[in-house]
Ligand SMILES: Nc1ncnc2c1ncn2[C@@H]1O[C@H](COP(=O)(O)OP(=O)(O)OP(=O)(O)O)[C@@H](O)[C@H]1O
């Protein structure tokens with residue numbers, strides 16, 4: 001991995017010997033469309049340790065998704081600093097950003113975003129397609145492993161439309177973890193599921209956090225789920241409130 | 243990645259089927275036009291066998307037609323006209339023939355080839371000087387000469403290399419009889435090959451390459467088919483002004499005959515046009531069709547990309563670079579095109595297998611298929627470039643913003 005070693009040695013990244021996975025400093029996001037300016041985030045600071053499971057809460061429109069997208073490198077902040085795994089992201093090339101997304105981050109969405117024209121197996125393999133020098137056999141094996149982990153190994157040849165919502169979200173989780181990322185970002189992963197299915201998904205995420213040590217940041221509206229995480233960050237109108 | 247694309251294309255077969263059919267039909271049309279063009283071009287490259295610069299054709303016809311009882315007199319007129327042309331210093335040589343090169347009309351016949359198939363040959367008359375006038379190249383034996391005067395039990399003929407190849411293969415054709423055997427076993431007059439010329443493609447550069455045979459006309463025997471044309475070679479630089487002078491002189495010799503003088507270059511232009519116009523017309527239609535198909539394809543692919551922004555956004559979120567997205571979309575287009583083209587090639591290959599294009603070399607066929615492939619893939623790439631570029635502009639955060 002090519003990395004700027006200068007960033008790693010920054011003192012803020014290690015607090016009492018605990019490694020920081022994600023650090024945001026004074027992040028702001030302003031959406032400009034024609035004459036309307038929407039301030040989605042103002043002065044957001046966030047530090048997430050490796051292996052932490054935190055949740056982000058806040059009313060609709062408070063900037064939760066925006067924040068998650070910035071952490072996941074799907075969007076760029078208008079100002080401020082984003083450090084992921086010791087690397088300061090400011091002006092990466094498309095190639096390097098893509099590689100960090102691919103190797104370090106697994107994204108889970110409220111609406112699953114599975115590709116309907118591909119089987120469960122092929123959906124899960126997608127992140128691995130963008131890895132250099134990985135054989136088809138290896139991809140298949142890793143996808144099977146991930147599907148095993150979410151308890152769907154019997155559905156590999158199904159298509160998304162043949163699965164229940166909970167099963168679809170588990171496929172999406174398998175896809176998020178297939179590349180063994182160190183960070184999982186989940187944007188209301190249970191928002192479209194009934195509470196029983198939601199609990200199953202929560203159990204899965206907790207298991208991943210405990211057993212694989214994956215750092216997880218989850219946006220949720222459900223206080224019950226938020227309480228299961230180590231820390232709750234609250235946003236209101238683009239600002240952190242505590 | 244190819245496997246992944248194949249699966250994507252296959253699982254979206256309903257949408258892709260239409261694109262495939264469009265590509266298939268385009269391929270067939272393009273192939274037809276390209277085949278015509280390649281075939282003509284290949285003919286064009288083959289030696290013509292004669293020279294047309296500074297050669298004029300004088301078509302001479304008795305306005306009363308050619309009544310049997312008058313043939314002796316008419317032949318005398320021909321001889322007088324021929325002699326009259328030779329009076330002018332501008333005329334280097336002159337000869338008699340039936341039909342001028344590039345002339346309208348045809349005198350043909352059929353023969354059996356060595357391997358038993360039938361083929362067409364063109365025929366014409368030649369007086370001994372025709373070789374000089376047209377610069378015909380004798381490659382075996384000899385051209386007609388006084389030697390052939392007064393032969394009784396056969397007619398001397400000169401054939402082209404193609405006819406010699408077809409009838410005799412590697413054997414020496416000189417001295418062989420090339421008469422067509424009669425069906426009812428009646429004796430036929432022997433046609434004895436005295437020489438082989440490289441070629442004589444009287445219908446021009448674009449015409450089919452066929453066998454050819456010259457009969458000798460000795461200017462004496464009125465029972466033969468009569469010549470209708472005097473061919474002259476003029477000195478280089480001779481202008482159209484001489485045409486008038488010559489016409490006046492000839493008309494004086496045969497006042498009630500119709501006489502028409504035309505440089506071969508003029509006849510040639512007319513003949514080439516006859517071949518080029520349909521090719522150009524079909525080519526134009528095909529070009530329009532390709533533009534339409536190209537625009538249509540661009541539209542379909544464009545729509546396809548806008549309908550798949552979520553998928554593209556997701557792939558970007560999962561680590562696909564812009565370049566990968568570009569390659570994916572273009573790769574899908576090429577894959578679909580390949581299916582269409584594959585079926586097209588399978589269909590088109592049936593033609594030579596069924597002997598439809600027996601007149602053309604397999605090589606020409608292969609070239610036409612190759613060029614058509616390049617054109618169709620070129621079209622697919624052109625149509626795919628813009629939609630693929632659009633796909634790279636998908637912003638993942640926006641594309642994945644839930645509905
Ligand atoms: N692409 C965009 N262009 C303009 N404004 C945007 C864009 N995306 C988000 N916003 C605005 O930014 C603010 C925060 O949006 P965001 O989606 O982050 O909210 P959220 O907390 O995720 O809400 P929800 O709970 O409804 O998902 C909103 O006011 C929204 O209208």
Ligand SMILES: [Mg+2]
Nearest residue numbers: 064065066187
């Ligand atoms: Mg949101």
